[in-house]
Amino acid sequence: MAKITYRRHDRNPIPLLDPNIRKTTFKEYALGFGHTAAEDEADRCILCKKAPCTPSCPVNSEMEKWIEQIQKGNLIEAYKILRRNNPFSSICGRVCPQERLCESTCVLTFKDNGQAVSIGGLERFVGDSIRMSGIDWIDEKEPPKGKSVGIIGAGPAGLGAAYFLAKKGYDVVVYEALPFAGGVMRYGIPKARLPRHVLDFEIELIKKLGVEIKTGVKVGQDIPFEEIRKKHDAVFIAVGSGRGKKMGIPGENLKGVYTAIGFLMKSNVDYVDPMLAPDEEIELPRGKKVAVIGGGFTAVDCLITSIRLGNETHLIYRRTRDTSSARDEEWDHVAEEGCILHWLTQPIEVIGNEKGEVVGLKCIKMELVPDEKGGRPKPVEVPNSEHIIECDVVIMAVGQGDNPIAYKDVPGLKIDKWNNLSTVDEGFRTNIEGVFAGGDVVNGGDTVVRAIAHGKKAAESIHEYLTTGEWKYNKE
Ligand code: FAD
Numbered sequence: 218m219a220k221i222t223y224r225r226h227d228r229n230p231i232p233l234l235d236p237n238i239r240k241t242t243f244k245e246y247a248l249g250f251g252h253t254a255a256e257d258e259a260d261r262c263i264l265c266k267k268a269p270c271t272p273s274c275p276v277n278s279e280m281e282k283w284i285e286q287i288q289k290g291n292l293i294e295a296y297k298i299l300r301r302n303n304p305f306s307s308i309c310g311r312v313c314p315q316e317r318l319c320e321s322t323c324v325l326t327f328k329d330n331g332q333a334v335s336i337g338g339l340e341r342f343v344g345d346s347i348r349m350s351g352i353d354w355i356d357e358k359e360p361p362k363g364k365s366v367g368i369i370g371a372g373p374a375g376l377g378a379a380y381f382l383a384k385k386g387y388d389v390v391v392y393e394a395l396p397f398a399g400g401v402m403r404y405g406i407p408k409a410r411l412p413r414h415v416l417d418f419e420i421e422l423i424k425k426l427g428v429e430i431k432t433g434v435k436v437g438q439d440i441p442f443e444e445i446r447k448k449h450d451a452v453f454i455a456v457g458s459g460r461g462k463k464m465g466i467p468g469e470n471l472k473g474v475y476t477a478i479g480f481l482m483k484s485n486v487d488y489v490d491p492m493l494a495p496d497e498e499i500e501l502p503r504g505k506k507v508a509v510i511g512g513g514f515t516a517v518d519c520l521i522t523s524i525r526l527g528n529e530t531h532l533i534y535r536r537t538r539d540t541s542s543a544r545d546e547e548w549d550h551v552a553e554e555g556c557i558l559h560w561l562t563q564p565i566e567v568i569g570n571e572k573g574e575v576v577g578l579k580c581i582k583m584e585l586v587p588d589e590k591g592g593r594p595k596p597v598e599v600p601n602s603e604h605i606i607e608c609d610v611v612i613m614a615v616g617q618g619d620n621p622i623a624y625k626d627v628p629g630l631k632i633d634k635w636n637n638l639s640t641v642d643e644g645f646r647t648n649i650e651g652v653f654a655g656g657d658v659v660n661g662g663d664t665v666v667r668a669i670a671h672g673k674k675a676a677e678s679i680h681e682y683l684t685t686g687e688w689k690y691n692k693e
Contacts, residue, residue: 221263225331229258231338236553240524243408255342259287262334269322275670276302280336295343303669304380307415310341313666314544348418355425359386364683367449369436369623372400373665374656375455376423377672383426385680394435395490400457404482407521437622451679454654458637458661460618461494468567473575475499477515477614484522502610503527508578510564511614512541519612520551530556535563535583535596567611577605617662637661642692644678650688
């Protein structure tokens with residue numbers, strides 16, 4: 218047998234727009250692989266027989282199979298394999314934290330500080346190549362089952378479930394509160410990270426399977442949940458957990474203090490929906506000093522947006538870069554674009570002037586101490602370290618809250634203490650027969666790929682229920 222060559226250290230980097238250019242435009246800044254780099258990167262993959270990357274992907278993407286097809290130059294087959302598990306490969310290739318999922322288990326990383334195969338870069342390459350080829354892609358589907366499923370919410374969980382159910386032959390109607398489909402992928406993530414023609418292409422393929430998406434319908438407000446329940450043989454609740462939140466510190470009701478969701482919605486879709494950002498009137502800052510509070514995906518997206526709107530942009534985070542939940546490379550990206558990063562800094566008050574406008578953010582320095590229970594180190598205040606960071610606008614990216622409008626009045630439905638539906642069992646069944654739930658509404662906020670995985674597994678459970686008629690909710 219030929220000896221395998223492990224190319225541990227020559228990962229092809231994904232080219233980026235120059236920071237001085239990218240900070241002036243919402244054009245996508247990660248340019249992706251061209252053919253030559255993609256083929257070479259695919260060649261680094263040794264096509265493990267029991268590839269550890271596949272089970273470390275929430276949708277079990279079968280990397281070893283589709284990467285083999287790139288090696289053979291067969292991108293159509295690669296895309297077919299990708300679509301067996303995920304209708305959003307061009308999106309996941311861009312936004313998944315691969316370094317914590319599939320790439321973290323790549324065998325090339327096992328020795329000598331090796332670098333994983335750029336699985337995300339390759340996944341994006343396959344999806345983009347099919348889109349740009351102009352092929353009229355149509356997925357195969359089974360003959361009609363004569364049963365219908367109503368899905369509430371057109372984010373990755375809802376659309377993911379819609380895709381898998383439509384392929385199985387079910388009639389699927391998706392009810393979406395906002396005037397557009399996509400959920401956070403459209404109103405939250407900036408175009409600079411996820412161009413909308415990519416999102417539109419992947420949603421269009423789902424519609425081509427016959428899925429109907431009714432936008433501008435708030436279930437629980439415009440139409441009662443019970444009406445949806447009566448119309449369909451099963452219902453999947455995938456409404457996310459996306460309501461903007463503030464921190465609860467003095468001064469946060471001043472003019473110019475926004476939730477991250479309100480700010481991103483205004484910038485991405487020029488519309489702020491009261492369901493997700495109640496009582497927010499947002500004027501996008503330009504040429505101002507903006508302080509963004511937080512350390513996750515959402516904070517990074519606010520920084521990217523604020524920088525591109527032409528603001529002096531500060532990040533305020535109570536922990537360190539290493540203990541933040543955002544992707545490591547993204548801190549480098551925003552720093553290159555001129556963002557000022559204040560680590561170990563906790564805001565304690567928003568300071569205003571006599572007109573009620575923001576003039577600064579009072580903060581205190583923090584230090585990390587080990588957690589007695591072995592968890593993430595805990596930030597604690599450093600005495601006498603109060604200081605003021607001057608700013609005109611404060612954006613709070615400190616997590617999102619519940620959005621239970623769709624299901625809060627469903628008699629007998631078990632809702633958890635956060636008003637979410639973590640009460641589902643492993644088949645994503647709620648305690649009400651025929652009603653399923655998945656995505657952020659179940660886990661309170663995770664990743665796009667995890668939401669798709671919930672949609673995929675829920676679709677399997679829905680199929681089982683509609684075929685056998687058995688209801689197996691089994692969570693105490
Ligand atoms: P959502 O995407 O929130 O979609 C839910 C949909 O349901 C929405 O369209 C909503 O309008 C609709 N809805 C709500 N209530 C109703 C109702 N009553 N009737 C009808 N429709 C309703 N994850 C990553 O993997 N990578 C990233 O880079 C990343 N960046 C992020 C950036 C931001 C700003 C945020 C907020 C999150 C980010 N995430 C990221 C997390 C990821 O986007 C979410 O985990 C994922 O979108 C959850 O999918 P979902 O379908 O459960 O919910």
